[in-house]
Amino acid sequence: MTVPVGLLPHLRRARDHVDRHYQEPLDLDGVAAVAGVSKYHFVRCFERTYGETPMRYLTRRRIERAQDLLRNANLTVTEICMAVGFTSLGSFSAKFTRLVGESPAAYRNRWAKAGAPHVPGCWLFMTGVIRNFREGPQDHPR
DSSP, X not given: OOOOGGGHHHHHHHHHHHHHHTTSOOOHXXXXXXXXXXXXXXXXXXXXXXXXXXXXXXXXXHHHHHHHHXXXXXXXXXXXXXXXXXSOHHHHHHHHHHHHSSOHHHHXXXXXXXXXXXXXXXXXXXXXXXXXXXXXXXXXXX
């Protein structure tokens, strides 16, 4: 199956939406709606274009952001889990370990040995770099 050239900007718009809103609850119906196509057609075309399903892409982006926070922020693994959009520490840890090859705590500890200073977690929440997950979902203009 060849992806129609006219669909590519719609797929990019949906991928950009995932990149901007990865920390929010996202589902396949909503992301497909951003692309303006049915979810089944969206999954097939997205995977053909980007080499992974939309939900795998979302998970990978969340894990990449978690890696960044584990390396650079003074936050607990649970705070990072929630900040990147996971709702279960168990599923976060399992997916992180499967994709990265080590647990979130082991990853953070390995990078801590490098001695780089961490950004205080309170500053990340205060400045809005990370939305405080205790406050619940925020309304974002779309």
